[in-house]
Amino acid sequence: MVAVFEPSEYQARTSRAQELMGQHGLVAMLLTCEADVRYYTGYLTRFWESPSRPWFLVVPAIGKPVAVIPSIGAALMGQTWIDDIRTWAAPQPGDDGVSLLADTLRDLAPSGNIGLPYQLESHLRMPLGDYAALQAALPDHSFGTDHGITADLRQVKSEAEIAKIATACTIAGKAFADVPTIATIGTPLSDVFRNFQRLCLQHGADWVPYLAGGADQAGYCDVISPASDAPLQEGDVLMLDTGLIHDGYFCDYDRNFAVGRASAVVQQAQHQLMEACAAGLEAAQPGATAADVYHAMHAIVGGSDAGRLGHGLGMQLTEGLSLIAEDHTVLKAGMVITLEPSVATQNGRLIVHEENIVIREGGAQILSPWSKPELEVI
Amino acid sequence: MVAVFEPSEYQARTSRAQELMGQHGLVAMLLTCEADVRYYTGYLTRFWESPSRPWFLVVPAIGKPVAVIPSIGAALMGQTWIDDIRTWAAPQPGDDGVSLLADTLRDLAPSGNIGLPYQLESHLRMPLGDYAALQAALPDHSFGTDHGITADLRQVKSEAEIAKIATACTIAGKAFADVPTIATIGTPLSDVFRNFQRLCLQHGADWVPYLAGGADQAGYCDVISPASDAPLQEGDVLMLDTGLIHDGYFCDYDRNFAVGRASAVVQQAQHQLMEACAAGLEAAQPGATAADVYHAMHAIVGGSDAGRLGHGLGMQLTEGLSLIAEDHTVLKAGMVITLEPSVATQNGRLIVHEENIVIREGGAQILSPWSKPELEVI
Numbered sequence: 001m002v003a004v005f006e007p008s009e010y011q012a013r014t015s016r017a018q019e020l021m022g023q024h025g026l027v028a029m030l031l032t033c034e035a036d037v038r039y040y041t042g043y044l045t046r047f048w049e050s051p052s053r054p055w056f057l058v059v060p061a062i063g064k065p066v067a068v069i070p071s072i073g074a075a076l077m078g079q080t081w082i083d084d085i086r087t088w089a090a091p092q093p094g095d096d097g098v099s100l101l102a103d104t105l106r107d108l109a110p111s112g113n114i115g116l117p118y119q120l121e122s123h124l125r126m127p128l129g130d131y132a133a134l135q136a137a138l139p140d141h142s143f144g145t146d147h148g149i150t151a152d153l154r155q156v157k158s159e160a161e162i163a164k165i166a167t168a169c170t171i172a173g174k175a176f177a178d179v180p181t182i183a184t185i186g187t188p189l190s191d192v193f194r195n196f197q198r199l200c201l202q203h204g205a206d207w208v209p210y211l212a213g214g215a216d217q218a219g220y221c222d223v224i225s226p227a228s229d230a231p232l233q234e235g236d237v238l239m240l241d242t243g244l245i246h247d248g249y250f251c252d253y254d255r256n257f258a259v260g261r262a263s264a265v266v267q268q269a270q271h272q273l274m275e276a277c278a279a280g281l282e283a284a285q286p287g288a289t290a291a292d293v294y295h296a297m298h299a300i301v302g303g304s305d306a307g308r309l310g311h312g313l314g315m316q317l318t319e320g321l322s323l324i325a326e327d328h329t330v331l332k333a334g335m336v337i338t339l340e341p342s343v344a345t346q347n348g349r350l351i352v353h354e355e356n357i358v359i360r361e362g363g364a365q366i367l368s369p370w371s372k373p374e375l376e377v378i
Numbered sequence: 379m380v381a382v383f384e385p386s387e388y389q390a391r392t393s394r395a396q397e398l399m400g401q402h403g404l405v406a407m408l409l410t411c412e413a414d415v416r417y418y419t420g421y422l423t424r425f426w427e428s429p430s431r432p433w434f435l436v437v438p439a440i441g442k443p444v445a446v447i448p449s450i451g452a453a454l455m456g457q458t459w460i461d462d463i464r465t466w467a468a469p470q471p472g473d474d475g476v477s478l479l480a481d482t483l484r485d486l487a488p489s490g491n492i493g494l495p496y497q498l499e500s501h502l503r504m505p506l507g508d509y510a511a512l513q514a515a516l517p518d519h520s521f522g523t524d525h526g527i528t529a530d531l532r533q534v535k536s537e538a539e540i541a542k543i544a545t546a547c548t549i550a551g552k553a554f555a556d557v558p559t560i561a562t563i564g565t566p567l568s569d570v571f572r573n574f575q576r577l578c579l580q581h582g583a584d585w586v587p588y589l590a591g592g593a594d595q596a597g598y599c600d601v602i603s604p605a606s607d608a609p610l611q612e613g614d615v616l617m618l619d620t621g622l623i624h625d626g627y628f629c630d631y632d633r634n635f636a637v638g639r640a641s642a643v644v645q646q647a648q649h650q651l652m653e654a655c656a657a658g659l660e661a662a663q664p665g666a667t668a669a670d671v672y673h674a675m676h677a678i679v680g681g682s683d684a685g686r687l688g689h690g691l692g693m694q695l696t697e698g699l700s701l702i703a704e705d706h707t708v709l710k711a712g713m714v715i716t717l718e719p720s721v722a723t724q725n726g727r728l729i730v731h732e733e734n735i736v737i738r739e740g741g742a743q744i745l746s747p748w749s750k751p752e753l754e755v756i
Contacts, residue, residue, distance in 0.1 A: 033429075047602035049588040049621060050696040051411075052499050052689065072684045075600035089685040091498055091700050118507040120469055121430050129496040129523060145507060194579045197586075201572045201579075206604065207589065208575075210427040222453035224425035226584065243427060306450045307467040311430065318428040322469050 004042045005160050007081035013153060014040055017059055020149045027112030028105060029059040029146050032125040035315040036117065036150050040065045042080045044248045046207065047073070053090040054126040056101050060108040068101045098130050102137040114138075115146030121319065122151065155312055155320040156334040162358050164249035165314065165336050166367050168205070169356050172242055173369040175199035176255045180378045183238060185260055186231045189215050192238065193227040200244045210243030210252070210317050215259070218266050219349030223306070223342075234260030237351055238378070243317040252313050252338055253354040253368045258375045266351070269343045270375040273353035276300040276341035277370075280310065280323070281357060284337065284364040290327040293339075297323065301341040306352070310340045313356060335359040336367070382420045383538050385459035391531060392418055395437055398527045405490030406483060407437040407524050410503040413693040414495065414528050418443045420458045422626045424585065425451070431468040432504040434479050438486040446479045476508050480515035492516075493524030499697070500529065533690055533698040534712040540736050542627035543692065543714050544745050546583070547734050550620055551747040553577035554633045558756045561616060563638055564609045567593050570616065571605040578622045588621030588630070588695050593637070596644050597727030601632075601684070601720075612638030615729055616756070621695040628695050630716055631732040631746045636753045644729070647721045648753040651731035654678040654719035655748075658688065658701070659735060662715065662742040668705040671717075675701065679719040684730070688718040691734060713737040714745070 017040070021029060031037050034048040037057045048055075056068040067073075067082050070090035077085050086104055088097050105114065116124060124131060135143055157165070175196060182195040192215075197208045213227065214220030215238040223241060232238060241254035258266055276297040283296035297309045312320025313336045321329040321337065331337075335358070342352040356368040395418070399407060409415050412426040415435045426433075434446040445451075445460050448468035455463050464482055466475050483492065494502060502509060513521055535543070553574060560573040570593075575586045591605065592598030593616040601619065610616060619632030636644055654675040661674035675687045690698025691714045699707040699715065709715075713736070720730040734746040 044604055045602045046588055046590055046604070051501075051694055052696045052700070053685075070685060072600070072602060074683070076603050089683075091685065091702070093498055093704050096498055116506060119505055120471055120474055122505050123429075123501060123503045124506055125501045127497055127500050128494060128502055190584075194582075194584070198576045198579050201576050204572075206568075206572070207586065209587070210424055211585065212424055222450070224423045224450060225454050226422055226424070305452070305467075307431075307448060307469065316429055318430045322430070324469070326471050 004080065009158060009160060010040055010042055010081050014059060014065060016153055017149055018061060020147070021059070021061060021115065024115065024147045024149070025113055026115040026146065027061050027109035029115045029149065030105070031057040031059065031117070031150065033117070033123065035154070035319070038248065038315060039150060039154055041067065041077070041082050043077055045073070045076055054097055054130070056097065058104055058108060066104055066108065068097060068104050070097070096130060098133050099137065102134055105138060105141065111140035114141050114143050115149065116143060117150060118145035119148055119151070151320065154314060156332050157314060157336055157358070158334070161249060161314065162334065162336060164247045165251060165356070168244055168246040168249055168251035169253070169367040171200065171204045171246060172244055172251045172253065174203040175242070176240070179240065179255070179257060183232060183257065183378055185234055188229045188231050190227040190229045192232070192240070196240050196242070200242060204246065205244040206246060208242060208244045211240065213238070213240040213254070215239070216349060218263055219345040219351045221349060223352050232259045235263065237266055239352065241354065248315060250313060250315070250317050251356055251368065252317050253356050254352060255371065256351055256353065256375055258377045260377070262375045262377050265345050267375055269345050269351045270353070271373050272301060272343050273341050273351065274371060274373045277339045277353060277355050280339040281364050281366070284331060284357060284359055286331055286333050286359055286361055288331050290321040290323050290329045290331070291325050294323040294325055297339065297341050301343050304342045306340070306342060310338045312337050331359045333359050333361050382422070382458065387536060387538060388418055388420055388459050392437060392443060394531055395527055396439060398525070399437070399439060399493065402493065402525045402527070403491055404493040404524065405439050405487035407493045407527065409435040409437065409495070409528065411495070411501065413532070413697070416626065416693060417528060417532055419445065419455070419460050421455055423451070423454055432475055432508070434475065436482055436486060444482055444486065446475060446482050448475070474508060476511050477515065480512055483516060483519065489518035492519050492521050493527065494521060495528060496523035497526055497529070529698065532692060534710050535692060535714050535736070536712070539627060539692065540712065540714060542625045543629060543734070546622055546624040546627055546629035547631070547745040549578065549582045549624060550622055550629045550631065552581040553620070554618070557618065557633070557635060561610060561635065561756055563612055566607045566609050568605040568607045570610070570618070574618050574620070578620060582624065583622040584624060586620060586622045589618065591616070591618040591632070593617070594727055596641060597723040597729045599727060601730050610637045613641065615644055617730065619732065626693060628691060628693070629734055629746065630691050630695050631734050632730060633749065634729055634731065634753055636755045638755070640753045640755050643723050645753055647723050647729045648731070649751050650679060650721050651719050651729065652749060652751045655717045655731060655733050658717040659742050659744070662709060662735060662737055664709055664711050664737055664739055666709050668699040668701050668707045668709070669703050672701040672703055675717065675719050679721050682720045684718070684720060688716045690715050709737045711737050711739050
């Protein structure tokens with residue numbers, strides 16, 4: 001099913017953005033990345049996997065957003081609430097939509113400040129040479145920060161969005177519950193990875209953009225490696241961390257499994273990780289900051305090479321706030337975040353655990369099936 | 379299995395780039411995107427799915443590339459041939475690796491021109507604000523185009539790379555051969571999509587970053603939509619187009635299936651598409667241009683809303699040249715491309731067909747199992 005909300009949701013998002021644009025003196029915002037474009041339009045396609053074509057969405061000071069996109073996307077964009085769709089035959093050497101975009105921006109605002117995502121975690125998905133050409137074509141406009149308007153709005157999810165993330169979490173939970181059927185002593189880790197993705201699809205994932213993990217004695221050395229063909233051995237801790245998609249929304253959590261037996265060190269680690277998650281859950285109240293949640297967890301497990309103890313989640317695998325000492329984002333009801341502590345076990349190995357929650361008035365709600373304090377032995 | 383070639387392959391790539399850098403007067407190249415970083419290092423991870431952290435690779439005028447990366451990646455980068463790995467705890471508000479990158483660039487070249495991917499299909503994967511800060515921190519350097527050095531080098535594949543793409547094509551071919559087991563009259567298209575991805579994994583795909591398709595009477599309206607829950611009906615043409623990954627390399631081709639029966643219009647379309655692919659294959663000789671291949675196919679099927687009749691392929695689903703009238707890239711042995719003609723059938727619907735080939739001296743070699751001139755009926 002296509003992840004299209006009611007037009008009123010996109011209208012409300014646009015109106016909120018336009019109010020903030022007014023406060024910051026922006027005559028338009030220019031968006032080029034998948035999640036930002038989808039946030040205002042509902043335009044959902046895996047075609048962004050192809051880097052060949054740029055896609056532009058302009059949010060004007062008033063009125064609906066305007067899409068300036070390759071002609072290959074016209075039919076699908078035409079199914080959204082957007083009605084001003086301007087296309088060119090991309091990719092086109094020499095002028096790959098730049099003059100069409102410049103004309104569009106000039107139509108919508110003859111001059112003024114145009115905001116772009118500018119801060120942490122953002123990038124401009126168009127060639128630098130084309131960005132320079134765009135600026136040169138619009139001497140009466142200036143290009144600069146969007147003051148984080150879209151990123152901030154995206155952090156607080158609607159109930160419709162939360163429901164989609166919750167479903168993604170439920171699907172992953174069913175796949176994790178089936179891991180004992182696909183992983184045992186002797187199974188190559190690469191087979192575990194392939195078959196775990198098959199389980200995610202079987203239980204309803206639309207696709208599985210992210211799977212990482214590891215397996216080694218009493219922990220693993222890093223959490224972002226692709227799978228090797230090494231067979232699981234007794235005493236390994238197997239970790240699988242997935243970001244699967246349901247209707248355009250991610251879950252992002254992992255599970256650990258003790259292969260054959262669970263040593264005291266490993267069980268102690270699991271206890272400590274779940275204690276840290278419980279502390280994070282307790283601290284994750286509206287009005288607290290990301291740093292408050294970090295400190296609550298850090299008191300139990302200390303820091304991490306991952307650089308943070310959790311993060312926001314939604315249309316992207318990771319988005320928005322980071323659970324670090326330096327992030328003073330104030331939590332609001334509707335924010336969906338991960339709690340992701342890790343502990344060192346032995347010989348430079350670690351175990352990472354992750355849960356997904358949504359901030360609610362009166363206390364955070366758990367979205368991932370909360371793990372037990374004991375590691376499951378497979 | 380991790381897609382790590384012998385260090386000599388990365389060394390050779392780096393040396394070729396450095397020779398071109400010398401010709402263009404570049405003291406360093408700065409790379410920020412997954413495929414470019416992997417091209418020189420072998421650094422393969424699905425963690426790029428997370429947008430939160432920037433990753434930097436600096437190719438100096440002489441010597442090995444230097445990685446400036448988040449600490450979460452240090453262990454995995456340490457397994458590549460790179461030995462100068464500088465890390466910071468990302469994400470870090472205020473200074474997310476910018477000063478470390480500036481110091482590194484200054485270490486490697488106290489002044490001079492730094493090249494970045496600048497043209498069609500490229501982007502800078504770091505925040506615009508950080509890019510401005512980097513430039514301000516390095517007043518003795520200038521930042522500009524890399525003259526397409528990395529993009530051009532990446533177009534010509536080594537035999538080791540071609541073998542990986544060929545394996546990806548073979549895996550997809552097995553999955554396509556099994557489509558009759560998962561799709562029949564009444565099957566919801568969304569189930570077909572899920573189960574086709576499961577087949578890809580079953581036959582050995584590491585993951586399935588891309589699947590698109592469509593199903594409607596005698597064709598479909600666009601080729602990038604997500605699957606609806608609508609059941610397949612007699613007279614539909616079902617299309618599945620996949621980019622699956624083997625050891626970090628893509629295939630990218632599609633197959634069409636006639637549901638229940640194939641009308642004369644649909645069979646005529648398939649004949650025409652295969653004729654266009656044959657003409658493209660024949661034209662795809664070393665020394666010919668991308669435009670020559672385009673014209674050979676265009677003479678049979680005309681143009682397309684997709685904007686091109688094929689493209690390069692490799693570490694990305696689409697990369698490098700486009701089969702359009704305006705692309706005069708000269709074909710060289712080792713380039714891997716797709717032939718992707720489409721024809722209109724009726725009521726605004728179209729059928730798209732795609733094959734993957736590698737340019738060879740004496741004639742292109744087919745990588746995807748070449749389709750028959752008749753559409754398969756399921």
